[in-house]
Amino acid sequence: MKGNFIDNLPKVYGIYTGGFIGFIIIMAIAEQMGMTAKAIGIAFVAFTVFIYALIGWLSRTAQADAYYVAGRQVPTVFNGMATAADWMSGASFVAMAGGIYFKGYGYMALLVGWTGGYVLVASLLAPYLRKFGCYTVPDFIGTRYGGNLARFSAVVVLTVASFTYVTAQINATGTIASVALDIPFQYAVYVGLISILLCSMLGGMRGVTWTQVAQYIVLIIAYLLPVFWISNKMGAGFFPHFMLADEVARIGELEQQFGFVKNAAADLKSVPKGLAGITKAHSAVNATPWAFISLALAMMMGTASLPHVMMRYFTTPSVKAARKSVGWSLFFIFLLYSSAPMLATLSKLSLIDPNLPTGIIGKTFAEVEAIDWYQNWNQANLMFISDFNGNGTLELNEFFMGGKAVVLATPEIAGLPYVISGLVAAGGMAAAMSTADGLILAIANAISHDVYYKIIDPKAETAKRLLVARVLLVIIGFAGATIAAMEIQGILGSVIWAFDFAMSGLFFPLVLGVWWKRANRQGAIAGMLGGLIAGTWYLVWVRTGGSGFLGITQLTFGIFGSAVSLVLMVVVSLMTAEPDKATQKMVDDVRVPSGKSILGKSH
Amino acid sequence: MSNQQKHWEKTRGLLFITLAIWFVFSIGIFLFGAEMNEVTGPFGYPWTYWFTCQGSLGAFVILIFWFANRQEKIDEEFGFSEREDE
Numbered sequence: 001m002k003g004n005f006i007d008n009l010p011k012v013y014g015i016y017t018g019g020f021i022g023f024i025i026i027m028a029i030a031e032q033m034g035m036t037a038k039a040i041g042i043a044f045v046a047f048t049v050f051i052y053a054l055i056g057w058l059s060r061t062a063q064a065d066a067y068y069v070a071g072r073q074v075p076t077v078f079n080g081m082a083t084a085a086d087w088m089s090g091a092s093f094v095a096m097a098g099g100i101y102f103k104g105y106g107y108m109a110l111l112v113g114w115t116g117g118y119v120l121v122a123s124l125l126a127p128y129l130r131k132f133g134c135y136t137v138p139d140f141i142g143t144r145y146g147g148n149l150a151r152f153s154a155v156v157v158l159t160v161a162s163f164t165y166v167t168a169q170i171n172a173t174g175t176i177a178s179v180a181l182d183i184p185f186q187y188a189v190y191v192g193l194i195s196i197l198l199c200s201m202l203g204g205m206r207g208v209t210w211t212q213v214a215q216y217i218v219l220i221i222a223y224l225l226p227v228f229w230i231s232n233k234m235g236a237g238f239f240p241h242f243m244l245a246d247e248v249a250r251i252g253e254l255e256q257q258f259g260f261v262k263n264a265a266a267d268l269k270s271v272p273k274g275l276a277g278i279t280k281a282h283s284a285v286n287a288t289p290w291a292f293i294s295l296a297l298a299m300m301m302g303t304a305s306l307p308h309v310m311m312r313y314f315t316t317p318s319v320k321a322a323r324k325s326v327g328w329s330l331f332f333i334f335l336l337y338s339s340a341p342m343l344a345t346l347s348k349l350s351l352i353d354p355n356l357p358t359g360i361i362g363k364t365f366a367e368v369e370a371i372d373w374y375q376n377w378n379q380a381n382l383m384f385i386s387d388f389n390g391n392g393t394l395e396l397n398e399f400f401m402g403g404k405a406v407v408l409a410t411p412e413i414a415g416l417p418y419v420i421s422g423l424v425a426a427g428g429m430a431a432a433m434s435t436a437d438g439l440i441l442a443i444a445n446a447i448s449h450d451v452y453y454k455i456i457d458p459k460a461e462t463a464k465r466l467l468v469a470r471v472l473l474v475i476i477g478f479a480g481a482t483i484a485a486m487e488i489q490g491i492l493g494s495v496i497w498a499f500d501f502a503m504s505g506l507f508f509p510l511v512l513g514v515w516w517k518r519a520n521r522q523g524a525i526a527g528m529l530g531g532l533i534a535g536t537w538y539l540v541w542v543r544t545g546g547s548g549f550l551g552i553t554q555l556t557f558g559i560f561g562s563a564v565s566l567v568l569m570v571v572v573s574l575m576t577a578e579p580d581k582a583t584q585k586m587v588d589d590v591r592v593p594s595g596k597s598i599l600g601k602s603h
Numbered sequence: 604m605s606n607q608q609k610h611w612e613k614t615r616g617l618l619f620i621t622l623a624i625w626f627v628f629s630i631g632i633f634l635f636g637a638e639m640n641e642v643t644g645p646f647g648y649p650w651t652y653w654f655t656c657q658g659s660l661g662a663f664v665i666l667i668f669w670f671a672n673r674q675e676k677i678d679e680e681f682g683f684s685e686r687e688d689e
Contacts, residue, residue, distance in 0.1 A: 105636070105651070105652070105655065108655040108656070109633075109655075111655055111656070111660065112629055112633075112654075112655055112659050112660070113629075115659070115660045115663050115664075116625060116628070116629035116659065116663050118663060118667060119621065119622075119625040119629075119663050119666055119667060119670075120625070122667045122670060122671065123617075123618050123621045123622065123625075123670055124618070127674075241657065242646045243646070244648075245646055245647030245648050246647070248648060248649075248652065249647075283640075283648075283649055283652040284640065285636045285637040285640045285651055289633055289634050289635075289636060292633050292636060293630050293633050293634070296629055296630070296633070297629075297630065300629060318685050319685060320671075320675060320678075320684070320685060323667075323670070323671040323674060323675075324668070324671050326667055326671075327664065327667040327668040327671055330663055330664050330667055331664050334660050334661065334663075334664050337660055338656060338657050338660055338661075341655070341656040342656075588607060591607075591610075591611055591614070592607065592610060592678070592683040593678050593683055593684060593685050594678075594682075594683045594684060594685050
């Protein structure tokens with residue numbers, strides 16, 4: 001191939017996509033020829049992880065700006081794909097459709113929140129932080145407000161939020177690796193971790209960028225292909241997004257017909273942990289406006305405060321490109337998010353409609369227990385039935401499923417070949433790995449650049465800085481994996497907490513740093529630490545039996561934290577001296593795209 | 604008022620418009636979620652349901668691209684666009 005790598009990107013990833021589709025076809029043929037389900041699962045996960053590791057190795061670098069910001073030459077559309085992969089975690093891929101399946105409207109606030117936040121990213125922050133020329137988010141805070149304490153406070157908030165998030169992602173890679181490779185979870189977590197480190201250790205941000213693009217391609221194919229296939233197979237419509245209105249209405253009818261029978265507490269005790277029944281309407285509005293809006297708002301402000309997302313926009317060639325790139329990111333995210341409700345609809349209807357061959361509600365228990373896929377998923381602890389009323393037929397309230405099963409089991413229920421299930425496993429692995437990579441890198445970069453280089457040893461040479469960065473990467477990864485192996489909390493809960501932590505401490509210090517010239521160091525430090533402490537206090541208080549106020553729950557505690565942060569930041573800023581002339585000039589320079597960036601090319 | 608102040612004034616104006624549209628699609632319409640869901644919307648889905656699945660999400664995508672283009676125009680108008688060699 002002629003020309004440099006960047007110019008050849010469309011060709012490189014075109015060939016890659018073709019190669020991946022070719023691999024799927026080969027696996028499909030192998031399945032027909034008798035390859036076992038287990039072997040297909042292993043092949044899918046091993047093949048894709050090998051490719052990512054190869055990309056990671058090819059992207060190795062010894063330069064600081066390549067390691068921290070991929071040399072600032074990632075084109076708009078490709079950065080969009082990388083951000084989408086960075087963004088869509090194991091939770092988005094595996095858990096989101098399940099959440100919609102069980103909770104309906106109230107849960108879909110997350111869809112709105114996790115997309116609407118990008119409007120804030122594009123308009124309030126990304127272009128200005130790109131102009132700033134920083135390597136990390138604390139780099140911006142530290143330079144704009146000045147002083148080591150401000151910089152360090154930002155590192156603290158970043159670490160709390162990102163670490164909460166990353167344990168969930170390593171947990172997800174472990175879950176998928178343990179299912180696909182058929183090894184115990186405690187070991188699978190470390191297999192997942194090593195795959196993650198292979199992508200990021202040698203190439204830093206450069207390696208992560210190019211593997212994330214590759215991972216996006218895998219995950220989007222793995223998500224969309226089954227949705228379209230199932231929809232067509234069920235005769236629901238060849239383009240599900242525009243054609244499922246009848247199915248949505250039919251679910252409403254069935255809900256009316258079956259009713260939501262409340263189970264006795266004693267009966268529910270026999271249901272395995274983590275499984276749930278359908279207790280909420282599918283498309284009806286089942287949450288109060290405030291419950292919906294507060295959750296959406298918390299996720300939107302959290303989006304605009306999460307450093308692993310923000311730092312993706314440091315890699316674009318220009319300010320203009322950073323703005324456009326946010327649009328592309330959201331477009332690529334939209335492709336998956338708009339499909340999740342469709343998958344939930346198809347999955348639910350295929351299970352509960354007695355008129356469909358796959359429907360199990362209304363069948364006898366003996367019939368259901370004889371179904372192959374029921375046996376498989378029951379064994380995997382993701383499905384459960386129990387005849388509470390003793391009438392011998394399965395009722396809606398007697399069927400329980402794990403949230404993950406919507407994505408993982410629906411292809412099998414719909415009768416798709418196993419190759420699709422292997423593909424879905426590879427997609428889930430890609431989603432969890434790409435996010436984990438972004439997060440671990442965000443933490444390690446902040447500590448190596450902002451704490452080690454900027455605070456501890458400003459004279460360190462590049463080679464030494466990058467060595468420290470890599471050592472930290474491994475340490476943080478292992479710490480995350482160790483906590484993940486303990487399985488303390490669910491995947492989705494900790495992801496939502498990460499957003500709340502980030503918005504509590506970082507949203508206003510970041511936004512006001514650009515939009516309010518009067519904001520000063522004292523105010524920013526008070527805002528960051530005060531917000532984080534207030535948010536954490538609220539979470540602990542509600543978790544330990546506190547009643548909460550204003551309808552703010554443990555999932556939206558960031559609303560309280562960020563409100564405290566805003567008040568503290570404004571009051572303390574106004575009570576102390578305004579920033580000096582040089583800082584005010586810096587803010588003016590950040591506000592226009594032209595001219596040199598505030599921080600030099602390598603700093 | 605200097606050139607840069609005028610540029611910032613316009614930029615801020617665009618921000619307010621962008622945030623107003625963002626507010627409508629992320630918060631405003633969900634104040635009336637229950638009422639709106641009684642009405643059939645695009646492709647036959649109930650309105651509120653459609654907004655949560657596709658409508659609001661799509662609106663955000665379009666809004667960001669629209670915003671980026673408007674902001675580029677403002678930068679050009681005041682001579683603050685980036686030059687290729689920077």
